[in-house]
Each structure stands twice: as structure tokens, then as C-alpha cells.
Amino acid sequence: MANLESDFAGIKSPNPFWLASAPPTNTGYQVMNAFKAGWGGAVWKTLGQPIVNVSSRYGALAYKNNKMMGLNNIELITDRSLEINLQEMKEVKEKFPHHALIASMMFETKEEWHDCIKRCEDIGVDGFELNYGCPHGMCERGMGSAVGQNPDVCEKITSWVTEKATKPVIVKLTPNITDITKPALAAQRGGASAVSLINTINSVTGINLDTMEPNPSVAGLSTHGGYCGPAVKPIALNMVSELTKHPDFKLPISGIGGVETWQDAVEFFLMGASTVQVCTAVMHYGFKIVTDLTEGTNEYLDSHNMKSIADLRGIVANKLKKWEELDLNYKVIAHIDPEKCIGCQLCYIACEDGAHQSIALVPGNRIPVIKEDHCVGCNLCSLVCPVENCISMVKIETGKPKLLWKDHPKNPSKQASKV
């Protein structure tokens, strides 16, 4: 059995699976149930000046049978008083001294930040997370993503916190920005010990076509909300990889965004995260899913003869290159396993109408045939095929050496230099 114990920028937890700051960490009751179920840490629902919430608050993107492949919310930070939150956080820490309890915070003035840091440290939190991410409600007041989107402000506020805090400080980044490395480096300059990403993405999930009201409807009106859940994982993975690969960025990363299964978690680790945080999957299925997260991760580590998450961390990030660095002479073509084929012909129509007309039908046979000399190796057919391992992409030995774009005959700048 691998060792899943985690030390994230000095914050220790029994495993790297934390609850993200969100409704599942609203109360001590929930966090204690989560720890009992096996979660290693929890980032408390963001503390700040009192707010009020609207009703309703969430919208979802359903896809086929999956009711919530993307979730969006127009909720703000905690709607409970700081006193009550601190009281419950204290109880959690007393009952679960070895689990990680992190205070998420969002304030306006330096004094407010300092006051909350002191009170949180007094009750024994293990670290802080600065919410620079919320894309709605709070940014209009100059907080949340308004901070995360402006590297100078991000650096300044981070330094306010780090000058006071004795516990590790994590800066939570907003994805609503073109270059994620800018605020991350600003956080590093501001003295942060780690970053976490992503917070939610600006979004509107849809419109109720009967009432012609946007979702979620608040008396017929709505506002743009924060998008999360399985649908956002690809965006989060890319952003995590950008930080892992950046030569000047040195801080540990807590990966967030669409983690639901152990596979998702392992992907974040491979991309460079040291812990992962989960919100939507718990809002959908409850705390229990952590069993599969820990067990599946453990199993994966064992099957790769790895001892801990550290052995996985970041080893795939460096396989993400600039397009120019990819070998243009590498070639794959599709292969259909006739034994497995069920004759749905989805691959045929996808390639015929949506790609490169490289799949043929044979009269009298439901099983399509790949036109090998046409196939460009785009993957589309293998992606639409409903049968596992039926269409595989087979490497073709071209016998040609690696060829990069800079050396490609079609590269205009190369042709220019030839003249």
C-alpha cells in the first residue's frame, strides 16, 4: 500500500483529498462528517463580511443522462457570522487534530484581513486560502476575481496576509484570465506558500425555454455565475500544467476543478498538483465518494510501484509542449477490430461528414473499413466509437526521422530563407 499522507506547503493531512471552499464546508457538522467519511482536509467556506444570498442559486448543464456535467452558482461567500464559523472550526480542529483545516478568506481592508487571520490562528487552523476567484457578486465590490485578475493587486493583498500570518498561505486563483501564470507569480512575489486553482468560470448555463428566463432564475432575472464540475476539468488541467512548467514558479499546487473520480485526481497529480480539492462531485453524490478516490489512487500507485503522490507529481506536465515541438513525421491510422465492432457505423458518419472521408462501407456488411491511405490519424472515429478498445490508433512506421515545423518544407519562413 502506498502512503497517501500529505504535506502541502507544511500543511499535513492524512490524504491529499480536500474539500474545496464551498457549500460542503459550510458548517462544522458537514466537515466532521466529511472527515469521518475519509476526507483528508477541508477548506472552510470563505469567511468575510456578512453577505446575503439569493434564491434560487444554481444552474446545471445536463448532457444526455448526466444531470450535472457542469454546475454554476450565483452564491456568495459564507452567509453565517464569523463568530459562529470560528466556533465550529474550533470544534472541528479539536475533534480532528490531524486533519487539515484551512480558512478561506475574502476581505477588503488590510485591518479586516489581519483581524481574521489572528482569530483563525487562535483557534488553530492549519493554513489560509485567499479567495481571489469568485467571479460574481464579490468582484463588483472589488474582491474575488477582481483581485485575481489584477496581478499587482493580487501581490499587494497577498503580502498583507503573509506579513501577518504564521501559518501557510494558499492563494486561490481565478481562471477568468488569459494568462494564469501572471497572478500565480504575483502570489509568489507576495510571499504565498502555495496556490490552488481553479475557482469557477464565468458562465450562463442556459435558458428556460418555456419561461424565457435565464438559469438560475431569481424572480425572472439572473446573473452570470461560476461554472464548475466535470465540464471544467480540461481547463483546470491546462492551467495547472502551465504553472508546473513555468521556470520561475516554485510553489506547490492544489488542483481544483471537476475532480470526481480517482482518475481525475491522478491526472491532477501527474500534471503537478500535490493535493486536490473537490466541490461539485460532493454536492452531487455526497462525502462517500472519497472511498473510491483514496482506494483507486492507492491502487494506481501500487500498480506503478510508486510509494506516494510525490512519485507521480508533475511527471506528465513536461510532456505538454509547444505545437512547434511536435514530430510532424509521426503517423497513426485507425484500426477497427471486427470482432468487437457492433455495427453502429457512428465512426463512418463522423469521418464521412465531419472529418476526412476515410472510412468506407462494404455492401452487405455492417462493419466499416478504414481507408488506410486516406486516414490522417485524427482520432475522431475512435472517440465516437461506443465500444471500448474497438477502434485503436495504430502507429505506422514511416521510416522518416523526426520533423519539426521549423524544418518543414511547407513552412513559409523556411521557404523564404531558402531563396
Place this chain on the structure above:
Amino acid sequence: MTKILKKSNTKAEEINKFSKIKPLLSQNEAVIEASRCLFCHDAPCINACPTSIDIPMFIRQIITKNIKGSAKTILTQNILGKACGQVCPTEVLCEGACVYNEMNEKPIDIGRLQAFATDHVIKNNIRLFTKGKPTGKKVAVVGGGPAGLSCAHELTRLGHEVVVYEANSSAGGLNTYGVAPYKYTNKDSQEEVKYISEIGFEIKANNRLDTKKLSELEKKYDAIFLAVGLGKSNKLNISGENLKGVYGAAEFIHELREKEQKITVGKNIIVIGAGNTAIDAAVETSKLNADVTVVYRRTEKEQRAYFFEVDLAKQNGIKFMYLTTPLEIIGKEKVEALKCIKNKLIEKNGSKPEIEPIKGSEFIIPCEMIIAAVGQEKMTDFYKEISNLKIDNGKIVVNKDFQTSNPQYFAGGDCVNGGKEVVNAVSHGRDAARGIDKFLKG
């Protein structure tokens, strides 16, 4: 569509009449089916399972391809999870409780998903459990059926030294010698028994315990778990019962299972009774090309067989003759016919209707074979020899720890509940092990 693509999982196995009615799922099929699961909270399926397997969790683990984890979720609660996946009457247990039924949707195929996950660890001999820290205590288990095996496994996990005494030449109990072979084969059962026992307990087969041996055991072992199941088939108590060609259902099925269906049966067969065992005997003989008639005293409404078992019988062309009581078996040396009489049911203010034969309605059905499936005896003679063992209606009386009135003895399975399902026996065995553990450590 000119070419019909027909795929089947049983491709590798020869398809015959005794092929599995619930064949193993491929990984692809399993993942697609598992993806339908809603992951209900406080799932009704868990509550409907006598061993309380965390069904939504093991299904989720199939989706994430954590098949080993899935099997562990199942086997932690029910070490015979594979047999149960294939023999449980899921229609009235977990699958019957699935919320999909509420929206007239096909329930999740829980049994087959369960068999899929557990088959993976059995076939690949992936070990999930280890022998507990030795306690120095020894327990004898009498009977290597589901109850005995489940108890022995759990006791071994708890660190006790266990020996299972089994009368038959191989263990498995009715999984090996009783349930229908189109649900579970001898090979399935033997593989499962091997997998379970390899945690580290001994099975002494061909060891039917009698009084003498039992008193030796009492000296050698700190506790004894009785899991002897039920006894011989009940007699019909009509004349002609000793003719050749008359069988008790349990004995007939035992032979059928032992010889792996390589037996010959008569052309016209009458099965008497309408419980699940009767249906099994009827379907099995019809698969051996016999014309089978089920004769039952009461009506379709009162028959104890599950509706889906009766459906299976009807699909196999079995005829049902209700409101019919057998009077006499006719024949010289061999069975030649069964003499019966027609009944009517007399309603008596709310209680079970009484049977009243209709005078002059006697008739004769020619046949070469009769199988009596009217229940099984209890092992009362055997129990008599155990001092101070309280019996009620042939069933061994136990407390909530499955301890009998003789404190050294515990009991579970069919011999305690009078004959239910495999899953109930497994649940008894597991919980009895915990009771025994408490007693030994107490």
C-alpha cells in the same frame, strides 16, 4: 441491414440448454450498465440486501474501473458475493428495491454487476483479506455450505484457527449440489470455495460428523458452528413411494449436480409441489428433454415459487396442474402413473383456504418419473445427540449472537431459518463469526 452482428459473452463457452441464464458481463457491458446507477443516498438496494452490501459504491467503482476495489466492497460484506450475484432472487431483493422500478424503468442489473466484479478477483486470485493476528482459539465449523464458509472466513480474519468439516466430497453446500446449474456451475462453486478457503482455513471433506466425532470436537475446539443445512426431502406419504423412478427433489438435484447433468431421465415427469425447488427440478428435467408437469394442491396464487421462476418454467414449456392432490403412485417395480384427485378451496373467514377434494374427480396421469418437492426434513436426529440444544419446530434456536442454548455451540443458515436463500446463510455465518469472536474474547 444485411449482416446481423450477433455478439455474445458466452462465445468462449459452448452454448447449451444449461448455459447461464445470467451470463457474466464483459467490462464494456458492465461499465455501461453501471453508468445508469444514480448513486442513491441510503440506497433502498442496500437495505434490501440481507448482507447489506454497499451497492452504489461497488457500482461506482466499476465505473471508475476500480474493479478490485469494487470486489472488496462486495466481499467485505458477503464473501460469497459471486455466488449471490448469480443465484440470489435479485428480483425480490436488491433489484426489486431499485428506484428505477418506480419510474417503470428496468432496474440496475445489480446481480450481474456483482458477479462481474467478484469474478475478476477470483479468476485472477487477487487476495483482498488476510488472516488475523492469531488468538490461539480454535473453532470447528460443521458444514461447508454458504453459512459455514462465510463463518469460517470471517473467523479466520479475526485470527481464530478454523477447520470446516464437510460430509460431501467437496464443499459449497447447495451452491455445489442444489441451486440450478444454469445459475451456478460446479466449477464456479469450486473456484469460489478455493478462493475463500485460501485465506487460511482447512476444509476436511468426506467428513460427515456423527455423535462420536462431535464429542471429540467438543474437547478439541473452543467453539463449534453448526451450519448443516436441511435434511432429506420430505416424503409424500402415499402408497407406491418406494417404486423405482420416485425421487425426492433434493436427492435428485444432488445427483444431477454431482454428475453435471450427465444423467438420463424419463420422458414424462411429474413434479409434485410448487416451491422454488419444485420449479428447479421441473426446469432441469425439461432441459433434459422431458415433458414435465407440475402438480400442486392449491392455485397459482398460493404457490411459493417466485413469479420469475414460474415464468422461467413456462418459457421451458412446463405445464402446471393446480388444485390437484396426488393420491397414489401406480406401478409394479417402476412408476407407471400417478393417481390424483381434484380439489376446491374453501374460504374460511380470512384464514388460509382449506383444501377439499372433489368426490369422484380421481384421474390418472401416466409417467415414468415422479419428483417429490414438498419441502425438506430438519436434521432433528443429529441435533438430539448434542446436549442441551434447544430446537423449535426443527430449527435450532439461537440468540442475536447466533449462540445456541449450549454455549459452546453456535448455528446459522438453513438449519436456523428453516431454509431461505444463500445470501441469508452468508449473513448468518458472518454475524455468527462475530458472535463467536465476542464469546471467545469475552
